[in-house]
Amino acid sequence: MTQLAGTKGSEMGGDMPKMGAASNVGAKKSEKLEEGIALCLSGGGFRATLFNLGTLWRLNELRLLPALKAITCVSGGSITAGILAHRWKELVFQNGTASNFEMVVARPLQEFCAKRIAVPSALAGILNPFRTIGDEMSECYEQLFGKSTLQDLPGDDAPLFIFYATSLQTGRSVRMTRRYLADYLVGMLPHPDISLARVVAASSAFPPILSPQIIKTNPALWVDTEGAILTDEKWRRELVLTDGGAYDNMGLEAVWDRYETVLVSDAGAPFTFDEDPPADWVRQPIRVMDIMTDQARALRKRWLIRDFKSGRQGAYWGINANIASYASPGINPIVFDSDLTQSLAKIRTHLDPFSAEEQGHLINWGYALTDVALRRWVPALAAVPGELPIKEFSLEKMPG
DSSP states (O other): OEEEEEEOOOGGGHHHHOOOOOOOSSSOOOOOOOEEEEEEOOOOOHHHHHHHHHHHHHHHHHHHHHHHHHHEEEEEEHHHHHHHHHHHGOOEETTETTTTTTIIIIIIHHHTTTTTOOHHHHHHHHHTTTOOOOHHHHHHHHHHHHHBBGGGSSTTTEEEEEEEEEEEETTSEEEEEEEEEEEETTTEESSOOBBBBHHHHHHHHOOTTTEEEEEEEEEGGOOOTTTTTOOHHHHHHHHEEEEEEHHHTTTHHHTTTEEEEEEEEOOOOOOOSSSSOOOOHHHHHHHHHHHHHHHHHHHHHHHHHHHHHHTTTTEEETOOOGGGGGGGTOOOOSSSOHHHHHGGGGGGGSSSSHHHHHHHHHHHHHHHHHHHHHHOGGGGGGOOOOSSOOGGGGOOOOOO
């Protein structure tokens, strides 16, 4: 089964997504940027889901969640953003902080990350001739999102949630929001009526096991956008999607040339060196693909950091960082670097059960890095002191 998406809607006007053939990160900004903060949540399986949960936990305490104009999300980050979007209307904000964040967002997400979803879904999709792996994954995500669609997400009084997938047809990013679905080569579908479970399944459709995810739409409801050259119905009738991280694992393109302040939480796997790389015809292409992917990510990150150093407002924190590198006079991290903290970047990215200990460490690490990065680079956003949320797995080990 596939999802038939699309509701009638007028052209988006001021909501028209800015699309382009390549990343604008590092490019000269020719337009005035909008006031406000955008948050980018990277991919990386359940590891990223939990690390990014730590980021949201700290941002909530800093009263920043309702101040966000947009949240972009990829793969594992889309699971985190998806639960926040789905439960947004249940959050009780008091002076900018959701007092029930842990109960409404964190606990359900932690319970989900204790489940095994990838392998059972893959096997069921292979063995059942009437269903695909994508169908099975979507059904799994319904445990978090029920039957909600993009049209059930919060309106203009909340952040715009932008879920990334990658088109196997055009090789470009596909952005899915309450306002639009867009591939800049194909055009835009206003107000898509796609289930949130299928959207997150598409964003996290890690190839080749969990990919592709098929979404069917009504071609008559699409509108042309600048740069759209594949406007024939055949490109709009069926979208063949894979993991959003295949194109932009940090979700930068949708927000970098739009908002004044950009925050990036990156739980992507660091590239591993191999003194004896595989030479066989099966594993060698995989290694080559890893190299190509790493170079694309590294280029985006270099542009990002260069622009920050040039005066652009924002902050980046990565799961494999040394937290001491963010320290400066008057700014001390709330945990210290250790063998434990450095091991967290090497935790698997699979969608299989994570223990309470693994979850606590990842959530705390995301929280601690968010805290010190904001205090170091955007101090106006980090005035409230913080304490690690999962105290039984505190990471607090003195150096030496």
